[in-house]
Amino acid sequence: MRAANAPVLTTCPYCGVGCGVRVDSVKTPVRGDEQHPANAGRLCVKGSALGETLGLDGRLLYPLRRDRAAPDALQRIDWNAALDEVAARFARTIAEHGPDSVAFYVSGQLLTEDYYVANKLMKGFIGSANIDTNSRLCMSSAVAGHKRAFGEDIVPGCYEDFELADLVVLVGSNTAWCHPVLYQRIVAEKERRPQMRIVVVDPRHTPTCDLADLHLPLAPGSDVALFNGLLAWLARHDAGDRDYVEAHTQGVDAALACAQATAGDLDALAARCELTRDKLETFYRWFAETEKTVTLFSQGVNQSRQGTDKVNAIINCHLYTGRVGKPGSGPFSMTGQPNAMGGREVGGLSNTLAAHLEFSDAQQRDCVSRFWNAPRLASTPGLKAVDLFDAMHAGHIKAVWIIATNPVVSLPDADRVREALRRCDFVVVSDVVASTDTSRHADLLLPAQAWGEKDGTVTNSERCISRQRAFRAAPGEAQPDWWVLAEVGKRLGHAGAFTYASAHEIFDEHARLSAFENDGERLFDLRGLVGLGAAAYDALAPIRWPVLQPGQGSDRLLGDGRFPMPDGRAAFVATEPQRPAHPVSAAFPLILNTGRVRDQWHTMTRTGTAPTLGAHLPEPFVDVHPGDALTQGVRDGALARVSTEWGSLVARVRCRTELRRGQIFVPIHWNDQFASDARVGALVNPVVDPISGEPEFKHTPARIEDFGFDWCGVLFTRGDIERTQLAWWARVQLAGVQRYEFAGRGAVADRGAWARAVLGIDDATPDWIEYRDEANGVYHAAAFREGRLHACLYIAPSSALPSRQWLAERFERARITGRDRLSLLAGAPVGAAADDGPLVCSCFRVGRNAIVRAIRERALKSPKEVTACLKAGGNCGSCVPEIRGLLADCALAEESS
Numbered sequence: 001m002r003a004a005n006a007p008v009l010t011t012c013p014y015c016g017v018g019c020g021v022r023v024d025s026v027k028t029p030v031r032g033d034e035q036h037p038a039n040a041g042r043l044c045v046k047g048s049a050l051g052e053t054l055g056l057d058g059r060l061l062y063p064l065r066r067d068r069a070a071p072d073a074l075q076r077i078d079w080n081a082a083l084d085e086v087a088a089r090f091a092r093t094i095a096e097h098g099p100d101s102v103a104f105y106v107s108g109q110l111l112t113e114d115y116y117v118a119n120k121l122m123k124g125f126i127g128s129a130n131i132d133t134n135s136r137l138c139m140s141s142a143v144a145g146h147k148r149a150f151g152e153d154i155v156p157g158c159y160e161d162f163e164l165a166d167l168v169v170l171v172g173s174n175t176a177w178c179h180p181v182l183y184q185r186i187v188a189e190k191e192r193r194p195q196m197r198i199v200v201v202d203p204r205h206t207p208t209c210d211l212a213d214l215h216l217p218l219a220p221g222s223d224v225a226l227f228n229g230l231l232a233w234l235a236r237h238d239a240g241d242r243d244y245v246e247a248h249t250q251g252v253d254a255a256l257a258c259a260q261a262t263a264g265d266l267d268a269l270a271a272r273c274e275l276t277r278d279k280l281e282t283f284y285r286w287f288a289e290t291e292k293t294v295t296l297f298s299q300g301v302n303q304s305r306q307g308t309d310k311v312n313a314i315i316n317c318h319l320y321t322g323r324v325g326k327p328g329s330g331p332f333s334m335t336g337q338p339n340a341m342g343g344r345e346v347g348g349l350s351n352t353l354a355a356h357l358e359f360s361d362a363q364q365r366d367c368v369s370r371f372w373n374a375p376r377l378a379s380t381p382g383l384k385a386v387d388l389f390d391a392m393h394a395g396h397i398k399a400v401w402i403i404a405t406n407p408v409v410s411l412p413d414a415d416r417v418r419e420a421l422r423r424c425d426f427v428v429v430s431d432v433v434a435s436t437d438t439s440r441h442a443d444l445l446l447p448a449q450a451w452g453e454k455d456g457t458v459t460n461s462e463r464c465i466s467r468q469r470a471f472r473a474a475p476g477e478a479q480p481d482w483w484v485l486a487e488v489g490k491r492l493g494h495a496g497a498f499t500y501a502s503a504h505e506i507f508d509e510h511a512r513l514s515a516f517e518n519d520g521e522r523l524f525d526l527r528g529l530v531g532l533g534a535a536a537y538d539a540l541a542p543i544r545w546p547v548l549q550p551g552q553g554s555d556r557l558l559g560d561g562r563f564p565m566p567d568g569r570a571a572f573v574a575t576e577p578q579r580p581a582h583p584v585s586a587a588f589p590l591i592l593n594t595g596r597v598r599d600q601w602h603t604m605t606r607t608g609t610a611p612t613l614g615a616h617l618p619e620p621f622v623d624v625h626p627g628d629a630l631t632q633g634v635r636d637g638a639l640a641r642v643s644t645e646w647g648s649l650v651a652r653v654r655c656r657t658e659l660r661r662g663q664i665f666v667p668i669h670w671n672d673q674f675a676s677d678a679r680v681g682a683l684v685n686p687v688v689d690p691i692s693g694e695p696e697f698k699h700t701p702a703r704i705e706d707f708g709f710d711w712c713g714v715l716f717t718r719g720d721i722e723r724t725q726l727a728w729w730a731r732v733q734l735a736g737v738q739r740y741e742f743a744g745r746g747a748v749a750d751r752g753a754w755a756r757a758v759l760g761i762d763d764a765t766p767d768w769i770e771y772r773d774e775a776n777g778v779y780h781a782a783a784f785r786e787g788r789l790h791a792c793l794y795i796a797p798s799s800a801l802p803s804r805q806w807l808a809e810r811f812e813r814a815r816i817t818g819r820d821r822l823s824l825l826a827g828a829p830v831g832a833a834a835d836d837g838p839l840v841c842s843c844f845r846v847g848r849n850a851i852v853r854a855i856r857e858r859a860l861k862s863p864k865e866v867t868a869c870l871k872a873g874g875n876c877g878s879c880v881p882e883i884r885g886l887l888a889d890c891a892l893a894e895e896s897s
């Protein structure tokens, strides 16, 4: 901990780009760290809004115990009691039912040090490998694919390769929204070298396509066929690197034979991928002729029943052309979470040991066992996430500790996961916030230190280890996760193995294990970081592994054609395209695809508290092609119920031609804390890739139908509301104010009494104004306290409701004057200027209407001109695709007028 006013360099806790963040003081906004190799000073909108997430509202501050008979009455207990209880319950369960009756379920958002201790405790000392992580849902197919091809989980390239490449292929990645700073680096390079080509492979036309020279909107799940086709095409056109294949690989004949047999001719392949032959040929030609090609892949690849094969089908093409680990060329698996890579280093997945060592190798098991002095080290892999919760459902897992993840939202078949937790005898949840869909089922809640409070390291997608540093004191009794785990380890009788004074000692042990009996056969090696004292660890600058000498990181790996395989050769893998496990049917005719939006992070526990981030997309939605909307009987802007064999939700319909016919898209973020009925995990089929265990999140047969309601409305309040009166609601957190969109059914006898009950305003509150137009089903009301607006509520039969941006601004006013009161009743500014409309640029808070006005009035033609005029798009740039869309709309409107 430093002085509150000294600048602190730390790392963003969101995506795997791993941007450096500079905090000058707790009172000033965070900035990008100009010295950090990942971002050189840039931050995206989520990173820029980190300051807004530091509030203590909703934080879990003390250990709490829940009595299942009275689930809402949480009892505060002290740490000693909490730690004793965890240790005692785990010990008893292990004594009665064996070590495999307990489990940890952890997260790629833990720091490496936390993760290391969790893994050591479970695999080394409890003696079970039942520790899995949300990285199973994210990176496990990439891990499995790397191991099959290279022999070790290695990402050969680095970010600079995107700037050196002449062709960048983005497969199953909405880079513009999910890895915005890396995307901006590609944008900048493309501006410098317009001849550089970008191909996007995604069934959806995403904002990332803004940059694309070619978009391949392939049939969902047809990636293996696409890349098999590419391999066969490369062979047919003699576009491979024969010498490389001969000298450095094995298995090419079988992989090629499989690709040729399954790809068919170009017309058949185009039909299979539902692409035009022309597009297919263009992509294949570009790939063949461009030496410097990087293929980035993300969840459209990994999260599939054939995720591992998709990864290998991509790597096959890179091996065939000898393009691995060379400047500007290679396959590149983009990590999702800030420490997805660090988790893989410490062996957080249930089927790996620590430090890239493997269960399958007795010598490696022995190596870890001796290094840890852990004679009871688990000897076989543990359960993978989906199986683990299945085993809990079946009663085999009787105690679980969930750390830094929210599985009731994020696992597939999530209602079953919730039921599994109900059936589990003892559930511990470590989190930074008190109320999550998962923590509702915890017997014990343990408060963790959050970003800005905790200290340790994370590793980003390009293997760069960066420090997360504390810049403020932890509130309440929040503790580092590693400390809590170590305390439980001690109480389980392993004091010798878990006595750490601080994070740097754990890091040192981790670095030593990476070098232990490692004669170069494991590329993951941090020997150059062994022995850092507290001060050197604190001062550690970002460094890319392997680190073989002090202060010397690495750039690319595997470029010399030597692979960490027994024979030193990379392996081609024959990949046979498969159809989805659950095809669409008459009952479920659409394919449900799920993914992310620009301004929210996962289950919204942190981004959901930042007012700036709530404005862009404030409600759960379902994107539908207008043609499907027509045939399914749902309308743009109305609410719809989306159902699958596993569950259902309600969301706002957005008709979008960016979607293919037959596919719908629902974001992953909303959950019971933010909406009445929006957990998409409940709808997702629990099918997994048989090799990696990664779920098929992007492909569940679904149907959609109108969610009838009689009236809908919007309300803003500084207080709490009574939600039971509403058939549907969704909440947005603003600064000190909650905004709710809602809908209801049936007649309401006295609308005024109803509104006051919903808003929790008793009859005694004198300052209440209302407007009723019962004939038209319209009702407006506002309540004031001490001259300030306290709450307002608007109801209409359809969605013709006031501008939310305008309403939000009323709450920023210290006093509401006479004309403003009238405006509030009208639900629109009376005699005042027009409002700016829904937010497009979160960084500079510029709304849609303001942009459209400027485009029209000043005849703006390009996003650059819009930025020059309004600043919009000038910071993180992630709204530029939307601004381009508005420019196109305005141009179209002008042409047709």
Ligand SMILES: Nc1nc2c(c(=O)[nH]1)N[C@H]1C(S)=C(S)[C@@H](COP(=O)(O)OP(=O)(O)OC[C@H]3O[C@@H](n4cnc5c(=O)[nH]c(N)nc54)[C@H](O)[C@@H]3O)O[C@H]1N2
Binding pocket: 015, 016, 138, 171, 172, 173, 174, 175, 177, 178, 179, 201, 202, 203, 204, 206, 219, 220, 221, 222, 223, 298, 299, 300, 301, 335, 336, 337, 593, 594, 595, 596, 597, 598, 599, 600, 601, 602, 698
């Ligand atoms: N704003 C924001 N950024 C984030 C996150 C966040 O929550 N919010 N989370 C982070 C994490 S943990 C992760 S893992 C990453 C994920 O980053 P991405 O993988 O980029 O994100 P997703 O939206 O899950 O999915 C990517 C795309 O896969 C496409 N897709 C679906 N099916 C297929 C298919 O069969 N083939 C192909 N080729 N594509 C398909 C989807 O249409 C979608 O556009 O984002 C990270 N960054």
Ligand SMILES: Nc1nc2c(c(=O)[nH]1)N[C@H]1C(S)=C(S)[C@@H](COP(=O)(O)OP(=O)(O)OC[C@H]3O[C@@H](n4cnc5c(=O)[nH]c(N)nc54)[C@H](O)[C@@H]3O)O[C@H]1N2
Binding pocket: 107, 109, 110, 134, 135, 137, 138, 139, 299, 303, 336, 337, 403, 404, 405, 406, 407, 409, 410, 411, 412, 430, 431, 432, 433, 436, 448, 449, 450, 451, 454, 481, 594, 595, 596, 601, 602, 603, 604, 605, 606, 668, 680, 681, 684, 697
């Ligand atoms: N349908 C569908 N589901 C998906 C996906 C998808 O594309 N579609 N993607 C999957 C992927 S790739 C991912 S990565 C997962 C993410 O899913 P989750 O991991 O469930 O999502 P988060 O909201 O990030 O959960 C992190 C939790 O940890 C808490 N937390 C934050 N910092 C700390 C800390 O320092 N210590 C502790 N103890 N707690 C902390 C947060 O408050 C939050 O409750 O979702 C997966 N689920």
Ligand code: SF4
Binding pocket: 012, 013, 014, 015, 016, 017, 018, 019, 039, 042, 043, 044, 045, 046, 047, 048, 179, 180, 181, 182
């Ligand atoms: S790109 Fe990722 S790491 Fe960088 S600021 Fe944005 S969320 Fe944080």
Ligand SMILES: [Mo]
Binding pocket: 137, 138, 139, 336, 337
């Ligand atoms: Mo992820």
